[in-house]
Amino acid sequence: MSVHSHPGDATLLRYAAGTLPAGPALLVEIHLQGxxxxxxxxxxxxxxxxxxxxxxxxxxxxADAFARTLARLGPAPVSGGLTGGGARRDHLEAAFSGPAAAPRLPEGLVLPEGVRLPRPLTSRRIGAMMPVAPGVRVGRVHVPEDGQSNVFLFQIGPGRAIPRHTHDGTEYTHVICGGFSDPSGHYGAGDLVEADGDVEHSPRVDDDGTCICLAAFEGRLRFRGLLGVVLRPFL
Ligand SMILES: [Zn+2]
Structure with a gap:
């Protein structure tokens, strides 16, 4: 996998500082894997x-502040539950180095041969992949740590396009497999693309295979264009 499109420095800085909302942060975490x-x-x-x-x-x-703090925290949890930077870093290291998790695919998702969901996604609940346009299916990725988050998994057939749209705030897209083009360029597996609200686009998937990608929206989700109509049942 050769990555051509990366998160901007401002996004990485916010991720490092823990101020990037959980939805986009999930996409950055997945990008960091590759x-x-x-x-x-x-x-x-x-x-x-x-x-x-x-x-x-x-x-x-x-001198004993550290030991007293640990004592107040009680025994270390067996798994999960922590949201601090250290916990996140441990989680990241596990994501980069650990064995692949057992696949847990949402209903209706068909992965091309040899493709797996990124590890940070396998522990997430993802709603059934619903058809929303010809050749396009969408499932909502649950991000319970941020009730405002809007993260979607897209499965788009060869040569198909996402309905033309623009939106308020930044749209983050991470390509899991396949590729697509819009006026800003061509993107493939591992790429993370940021598009701000000035961009109106209709990303079109390559002719030679299905594209599976994740999209996260920051800011108020108010689409202009057909995508808003097709995503309305999810919002
Ligand atoms: Zn990168």
């Missing part, structure tokens, strides 16, 4: 943030 370039950038941003924190906290802690 992109050492962006993983290195996130580590740099985290190091800078850590250095700033060090500089900002001159107060000395009692």
């Amino acid at each position: 992109c050492p370039h962006c993983r290195a950038a996130v580590r740099r941003f985290e190091a800078v943030g850590g250095a700033l924190l060090d500089a900002a906290e001159p107060a000395a802690l009692a």
Whole structure:
């Protein structure tokens, strides 16, 4: 997989700082799995943030503060439940290095041979893939940690297009397999594309295979164009 399109520095910085909303952050996490370039950038941003924190906290802690804090937290949980940066980093390392999880496919999703869902998706509940336009199916990805999030899994047949649309806020798209083109370029597996609200586009999938991609929308979800009509049942 060769990645050509990456999240912007502003997005990676917000991811590193934990201020990117959970929906787009899920797509960035998936992109990071296949992109050492962006993983290195996130580590740099985290190091800078850590250095700033060090500089900002001159107060000395009692020698036993760490042990007392641990004692108050109680025994370590067996799994899940933590949302802190350290927990996220552990989760990330597991995502990069661990064995592939058992597939858990949403109803109606047909993966091309040899394609698996990215690991961070396999633990998510994804609604049934519903037909919304000729050759286009959509399922909602549940992101319970942010009730405002709008993340969708798209399965688009060869040569098919997403209905023309624009929207408020930024649209993030991560390509899982296949490829598509819009006026800004051609995108393939591993690419993460950001499009702001000024972009009106109708991404068209390559003729030689199905494209499966994830889309997350930041900001108010108010589509102009046919996509709003087809996505309405999901909103
Ligand atoms: Zn990247």
